[in-house]
Amino acid sequence: MAPLKHLEMENSIIDACFRDFCASHGILTVEDFLLHDLYELAAFAEREANADRLKEGITVMLSLIEVKCRPLLNGMELLEDLQRNKHTLSSGDNGADSLLQGGLREGQLTELVGPSSSGKTQRVLSRISCHTVYDIYTMFDTLQGLEVALRSQVQMNVNEYRLRLLVVDSISSLITPILGGSGSQGRALMVALGYLLKKLAHEHNIAVLVTNHTVGAGESGKTKPALGETWKSIPHVRLMLSRDHRNSNCTISILKHTSMVRTLS
Template sequence: MGFQQVLFSFNLVFSIRFFEDFLLHDLYELAAFAERQANADRLKEGITVMLSLVEVKCRPWLNGMELLEDLQRNKHTLSSGDKGTDSLLQGGLREGQLTELVGPSSSGKTQFCMQAAASVAEKQDGSVFYIDTGNSFSARRIAQFICGSSDAAALRKRVLSRISCHTVYDIYTVFDTLQGLEVALKSQVKMNVNECRLRLLVVDSVSSLITPILGGSGSQGRALMVALGYLLKKLAHEHNIAVLVTNHTVGTGENGKTKPALGETWKSIPHVRLMLSRDHRNNNCTISILKHTSMPSGQTVRTMTRKDNQQCV
């Protein structure tokens, strides 16, 4: 179904006549309306098509030189807190990009996120917006990553005060949370507020939000997944934020290996995809590049294990 047909169908109830009208309406309300119609599958497929056009229509017109200047001036790298990973990524997590960390259960994804949050709040002198979808955020664990030569208690207090944790359990609440964040960020820009600006946004994990809505043959789940990815990338680009999300692995890919969850549609969304693996026999961890905008895939480095991490208490 083309977007003109979708607009006609929604116009009967919501007075949507133009593409801009579609963008101004609540996606969940439109999806619920489509679900009740006889041609629900075609309408939901149309919504997916419409959302795929959003990024094209909203993409700024910039030439290559302007993009390079923006990268050098505004899109800095942030240390992940792990020397091996920072070396692999030539500095760390890039502002303006969405980095996805993929790994099986108990591979250390949450630890990596908390370590990155502690590093940004301590060393980059910025704030962190942490979305916890699995009730796994631990302020005590983050405090253990913070090492100060003097007055450690004051340092931990300062760092922890810069990390804002938001516990959510479904994708709809995440949209509300991110839209509220976007409003706050735009207000700061208008007020020219630069003190301790937001530098890292963490979503641990994105797969636990999306997997429950991907069931069945309908396209509503995929539409919400694309919309979430677009919103995260939009926040990253417009506000020079490094976005870090985690994803689990499923099934087997080529050569009998596990592969990232969420399928081909999500695969194209992250700028950078990293695979985290843990050998539980010796507790060694490695991170490898699955996808990167400026580096070849396949490069691998050993990361810090729980035994390697010096815990400051």
């Protein structure tokens, strides 16, 4: 999670005084700031001798975060970027590549959903090596370290070993433990993680693949992807993997694909 100090170079008002004020309320990183009640923070700022400067710092923080998270300006720019810069990577399975019209698309977040023992991990691990993380906070640290390394490669114009595929297996095991209770902090962290993955995918032309498990959907006995409706809108592509354990045949179906037109009946 990026410390607030990293933003001081972009605006001097994020100085030691402002950071000390934030730290006194448990805010040490950008994620801490986003998860805090900003109305409450502004109310605390009102009680300080330098209230105007602290409130200006809060406003500047929001502006800096908005600029960093701003998407492409319009649909035509998105289409142009897709046609010019984004390519596909083979998944290693001809049937899956055909279904996805070429494979995993760079610049997009693809989710592979399936129950336990359906073959999600085997498909993922057969072609890459993994770095182990144990919780969502370590995941943020790892991804932000990766982002720094990728930016350094861009500045040094290093393309020989460009990262093309990033896999998170299994993202649900990192997110599920923080979703308990009625608070919104867990959901906010989940969304922040999703958008960080999408940002890495878009800015560095990486195909991002995450795996997710399934949960029961009531008395019908059907299953659905875990992590709920909030996560549902994050992936560009959602694939459902199922296995017939009688003959080990696997089936992949598309739940969502931003590049394909679906006919509604």
